[in-house]
């Protein structure tokens with residue numbers, strides 16, 4: 001499961017609003033990168049990305065513990081225990097570390113009405129760590145449906161709840177809807193934006209069964225493997 005995926009978004013010639021960005025995903029076991037010769041630029045880039053990804057793991061562990069405590073689970077390590085990839089890079093999981101680049105929009109391209117850098121969506125996984133530069137444009141939706149600007153705060157990251165955690169918690173925790181708009185100021189429209197996102201998923205073999213939490217009153221499902229849930233999401237299945 002060694003994979004690096006480059007996704008190139010079309011910049012022009014799409015009739016409807018499209019996502020205006022490029023991304024580079026690190027998925028699966030990344031050990032092969034540290035063994036690669038270190039002269040090529042993309043290898044340097046990859047090594048830095050993997051270093052940053054690994055550096056996130058103590059934080060991932062803390063956040064998982066906090067979620068366990070917040071849900072009043074007797075075992076506060078409930079989520080940590082189901083994410084063996086935190087210690088063992090080879091433990092299969094759909095976790096994905098993504099570098100995003102939103103190119104400056106050239107002056108000769110008219111920005112269509114409704115054009116976003118990323119359209120409204122929620123992420124598929126457990127939680128997402130989101131690092132953004134100081135360009136701005138990221139917005140999150142609250143429970144009342146209002147959009148709130150998640151303005152960049154130096155030294156901070158945004159943590160979003162994903163579809164998998166919404167499902168696993170029987171809807172008690174809601175997946176955060178978010179989008180990235182093109183800021184109004186003309187000058188800002190013509191600069192690029194960068195962000196890095198870390199989509200966390202439990203180990204693929206983890207069974208998502210009702211959580212032992214007194215806070216969750218009702219469940220509408222019995223169980224599914226985390227890997228099957230992620231596959232279904234990637235295949236566009238909407239019912240989860």
Ligand SMILES: O=C(O)CCC(=O)C(=O)O
Pocket residue numbers: 100118123130132138178180194195196197
């Ligand atoms: O670039 C951002 O700030 C958000 C990216 C995002 O939401 C995503 O890739 O799922």
Ligand SMILES: [Fe+2]
Pocket residue numbers: 121122123178
């Ligand atoms: Fe997202």
